[in-house]
Amino acid sequence: MKPIAIFRHSETEGPGYLAEYLDARRIPWRLLKIDGGDAVPADPKAWAGLVLMGGPMSVNDDLPWVGDELALVRRAVAAGVPVLGHCLGGQLIAKALGGTVSRNPVKEIGWGQVTVSPGAEARRWFGEVREFLAFHWHGESFTIPDGATGLLESPWCNNQAFALGLHLGLQCHVEMTTELIRAWCNDWERELRGMAGPSVQTPEQMEQDIEARVRALNAVADRLYDRWIEGLKR
DSSP: OOOEEEEESSTTOOOTHHHHHHHHTTOOEEEEEGGGTOOOOSOGGGSSEEEEOOOSSOTTSOOHHHHHHHHHHHHHHHHTOOEEEETHHHHHHHHHTTOOEEEEEEEEEEEEEEEEOSSHHHHHHHTTOOEEEEEEEEEEEEOOOTTOEEEEEETTEEEEEEEETTEEEESSBOOOOHHHHHHHHTTHHHHHTTOOBTTBOOHHHHTTTHHHHHHHHHHHHHHHHHHHHTTOOO
């Protein structure tokens, strides 16, 4: 089987639980360290699927790799190669497919409830799950591209996920591990300058009941990843 290409855009925003999930199922994958200078491949058909991870930058920044990834996503969709995006990755997919990415009304940081939208497409991805506690770390959000279906919303962000056939874009993070959360909490003071409020949790709040919350989140990720890998190119 061809490997899955996982695009990392920041050293502390790797595949997290997704790597554990793929390894447990013996699905090959390769990490492309875009933050380390790895080139964006040109041919999506060389891969079983593409996964775009998060990052602190904006898809609207003038970065040399952004245009290359947008073009790759469009080629992958045209070729039927499944694409999965987490946070920045979801925003990249949305923009590649004609959506827009702009500042969210508030920053959304920490654990927060998300609600699954009604309808057959949401059930196809989430099954009987109707709401769950997701992890968030974003200041921008995407619109739903034409032809795609919105799947999730939260009180602080209307568009938390969308699907278009084989492809899934997420604004929230389902790939979190306890290690990732604690690493991100180390950047809290520098990034947020002490800001806290209804949509922004403190590190202490984020680490409360962390093991149980991560286990529950991983169970939701299992459901989404199970559905996504059905479309992989063998």
